Amino acid sequence: xxxxxSWLKLGFVAKEIDNEIIEGSLICSHPACQREHPxxxxxxxxxxxxxxxxxxxxxxxxxxxxxSDFAESLIGDLAGQGSGFDHExxxxxxxxxxxxxxxxxxxxxxxxxxxxxxxxxSGLWLDIGCSVGRGTFELARRTGELAVGLxxxxxxxxxxxxxxxxxxxxxxxxxxxxxxxxxxxxxxxEFLTENVSFWCADVSILPFxxxxxxxxxxxxxxxxxASPLGLLLELSxxxxxxxxxxxxxxxxxxxxxxxxxxxxxxxxxxxxxxxGSSLAELxxxxxxxxxxxxxxxxxxxxxxxxxxWRLSTNERAVTEYSVYxxxxxxxx
Numbered sequence: 001x002x003x004x005x006s007w008l009k010l011g012f013v014a015k016e017i018d019n020e021i022i023e024g025s026l027i028c029s030h031p032a033c034q035r036e037h038p039x040x041x042x043x044x045x046x047x048x049x050x051x052x053x054x055x056x057x058x059x060x061x062x063x064x065x066x067x068s069d070f071a072e073s074l075i076g077d078l079a080g081q082g083s084g085f086d087h088e089x090x091x092x093x094x095x096x097x098x099x100x101x102x103x104x105x106x107x108x109x110x111x112x113x114x115x116x117x118x119x120x121x122s123g124l125w126l127d128i129g130c131s132v133g134r135g136t137f138e139l140a141r142r143t144g145e146l147a148v149g150l151x152x153x154x155x156x157x158x159x160x161x162x163x164x165x166x167x168x169x170x171x172x173x174x175x176x177x178x179x180x181x182x183x184x185x186x187x188x189x190e191f192l193t194e195n196v197s198f199w200c201a202d203v204s205i206l207p208f209x210x211x212x213x214x215x216x217x218x219x220x221x222x223x224x225x226a227s228p229l230g231l232l233l234e235l236s237x238x239x240x241x242x243x244x245x246x247x248x249x250x251x252x253x254x255x256x257x258x259x260x261x262x263x264x265x266x267x268x269x270x271x272x273x274x275x276g277s278s279l280a281e282l283x284x285x286x287x288x289x290x291x292x293x294x295x296x297x298x299x300x301x302x303x304x305x306x307x308x309w310r311l312s313t314n315e316r317a318v319t320e321y322s323v324y325x326x327x328x329x330x331x332x
Contacts, residue, residue: 226259232296
């Protein structure tokens with residue numbers, strides 16, 4: 001019973017429905033909390049403020065999955081470019097293709113991270129910012145144990161969970177404009193596992209006990225969250241002392257995701273010796289001697305810069321990033 005075992009292991013009590021948790025709620029097992037958290041489509045939503053989240057994710061949560069390709073195309077034309085429906089389909093197209101498409105860039109990025117790790121991952125691992133789930137499946141395949149994927153985007157989490165449940169990779173791939181082509185492929189045999197669990201949660205307030213994980217990855221999330229420092233602190237808190245974590249980022253800061261004051265570098269080039277360098281500032285945050293005056297509990301053990309990361313927005317357009325990648329070690 002995958003759901004019960006996974007969630008009890010992480011400190012929650014869950015109710016099973018036909019041996020598979022599809023909907024219901026989680027009750028925090030801590031006697032001082034006992035807060036109820038909803039489960040939608042097999043995905044626990046564990047947030048301090050679920051009401052604000054549902055206001056932003058409402059259309060994704062209630063989105064039908066039984067639309068025919070014809071109906072989805074018609075709705076896409078009627079909703080038009082820039083609509084919520086178009087935005088959701090477009091993002092899913094980009095990241096599903098990157099993770100699961102034949103020319104997707106994510107597998108290469110993940111492999112670069114594993115090479116930097118230079119040790120076989122084992123135990124319970126966390127994938128922070130899992131998107132549509134390829135990294136979570138990769139971790140489960142390598143460890144042979146449970147891997148937990150976490151994101152705030154419910155539409156992407158639903159796609160990842162559907163891949164686990166149906167053992168098929170299904171999404172709509174943008175060809176051009178509002179024209180999308182259906183993709184439906186069997187999940188590769190090496191990913192046929194029940195050892196993946198997808199959660200909706202805030203990376204700066206992770207709903208897991210201290211030292212719950214043997215390791216973690218966070219791929220291209222640092223510049224996409226409200227609190228990059230909060231992500232690093234929570235990453236440190238939730239992995240065991242002495243364990244490893246892999247973090248990569250293109251430092252593509254945007255105020256729509258992160259308030260300027262919370263950026264790690266990328267501004268105020270007149271006031272620092274490094275002239276606003278994000279890489280230099282991140283190294284200060286992650287130095288063994290706490291050069292930034294903040295002890296994140298993590299230090300850089302190995303690093304690699306200029307790792308390529310490709311995102312295809314449609315069949316004729318590609319965005320290329322140069323990513324910085326670091327292997328971090330949780331201090332003892």
